[in-house]
Amino acid sequence: MxxxxxxxxxxxxxxxxxxxxxxxxxxxxxxxxxxxxxxxxxxxxxxxxxxxxxxxxxxxxxxxxxxxxxxxxxxxxxxxxxxxxxxxxxxxxxxxxxxxxxxxxxxxxxxxxxxxxxxxxxPMVSMTAYQALFNHGDLKPGQTVLIHAASGGVGMFAVQFAKWRGAYVIGTASAANADFVRSLGANQVIDYRATPFEQVAQNVDVVLDTLGGDTQTRSYAVLKPGGILISTSAPPDTQEAQRRGVRAKMISMEASASLLEQIASLIDSGQVKxxxxxxxxxxxxxxxxxxxxxxxxxxxxxxxxxxxxxxxxx
The missing domain is CATH 3.90.180.10 (Medium-chain alcohol dehydrogenases, catalytic domain)
Known part of the structure; x- marks a missing residue:
């Protein structure tokens, strides 16, 4: 071969x-x-x-x-x-x-x-998004989630899963990808090149950080007390999180046949693309x-x- x-x-x-x-x-x-x-x-x-x-x-x-x-x-x-x-x-x-x-x-x-x-x-991006939001972030209907790089692989599935769960979804993306992110179900899209996201997003329950670096550091400020930052990219500063009264953790995806079956069902029913x-x-x-x-x-x-x-x- x-x-x-x-x-x-x-x-x-x-x-x-x-x-x-x-x-x-x-x-x-x-x-x-x-x-x-x-x-x-x-x-x-x-x-x-x-x-x-x-x-x-x-x-x-x-x-x-x-x-x-x-x-x-x-x-x-x-x-x-x-x-x-x-x-x-x-x-x-x-x-x-x-x-x-x-x-x-x-x-x-x-x-x-x-x-x-x-x-x-x-597979990888969808399972990462699902586990980040629900297994680790415990995202519930009615809560607010901020998803960074919402037009990327993990981000596009995270937006759809969060919307499916009944959350209020804020995504960051370039202006060129804003309509795409809205089409996935985002309630609000922030052009990260034009507006600092922390000026718009506030009292967020869950932040999904796929970028790390300065984006991660600035994300603590948008979380409500007791909120959580889930990172897929870099270990967060847990001391800074504790100082602000929030939680932070880095995760790695665990592949699961049953989760793949569930995601396939969501795709085939037209709820996720x-x-x-x-x-x-x-x-x-x-x-x-x-x-x-x-x-x-x-x-x-x-x-x-x-x-x-x-x-x-x-």
Whole structure:
């Protein structure tokens, strides 16, 4: 099979398209013929070595965690899936390839209303948004939530989930993406380039911070007493939070087949949608990660296996 391989940490040029043997499913694994793979900021952060202290990778490795495809084979202990089914979900690694193995605990049947490219855009960001808002933020109907980078991958799902739950939703986005964020259900959109968000958002119950840095620091001021800041990007200053009478925590997503099933149901019922920023063939994985690394991407970037090129573009 063809797969992207990383032999050393570095810039995007370490992504190499190679021909390798397909993985063999273990007794409790599913072999997926990959149709599309989502591209997440976490992918290039791992590749660059930025997170190697907390998540060292055995080199060489195949990147990619978001996957959508067709079940090619199942291990002897797998009962939940059958050959030929269309699935989507989260891998530990290896989605940038024509075949990949997955745990049955982290995949589910693909949403019926999505194609493979759309489905590959969903798993990591949607589960992150859901768990941040509800498992950690305990967002309730009638509460107010501020979602930073509301047009990004996590942000676009967070806006929709919060609206579905009955919250009042404030999102930050550029002016160019304001209408998009409103279309997702945001009650209020703040153009972060024109207006400091803390001048508009006040008495917020939950802040979802996907940016860190100065945005995170300024976010404490908008929380009501007892409110909570949930970060997916950088550890918050818990001492500052305590000084202000609020809470703050950083989370990491935990993949769940049952949550993927619930999200698929919300998608198929028309209550949640995804948005594709750009699709690349596997041969252009470098360009895909470079686009992700620039930031300010609306929606998700996806690699499509059926659009394979003959060589990795220089």
């Amino acid at each position: 063809r797969a992207i391989r990383v032999h050393r940490y570095g810039e995007s040029d370490v992504l190499q398209l190679e021909t390798v043997a397909p993985p063999e499913p273990q007794p409790n694994e599913v072999l997926i013929r990959v149709q599309a793979a989502g591209v997440n900021p976490f992918d290039w952060k791992i590749r660059s070595g930025m997170v190697k202290e907390v998540l060292p990778m055995p080199l060489p490795y195949t990147p990619g965690m978001d996957v959508a495809g067709i079940v090619e084979a199942v291990g002897t202990d797998v009962k939940a899936f059958q050959v030929g089914q269309s699935v989507y979900g989260e891998l530990k690694m290896g989605a940038y390839a024509e075949f990949a193995t997955a745990s049955p605990d982290t995949i589910a049947l693909k949403p019926r209303t999505l194609d493979f490219v759309q489905a590959a855009s969903v 995804t948005d594709i920023a750009q699709t690349f063939p596997l041969s252009q994985a470098r360009q895909a990660q470079e686009l992700s690394q620039k930031g300010h991407v609306r929606g998700k970037i996806v690699l499509q296996m059926s659009a394979l090129g003959s060589a990795l573009s220089q």
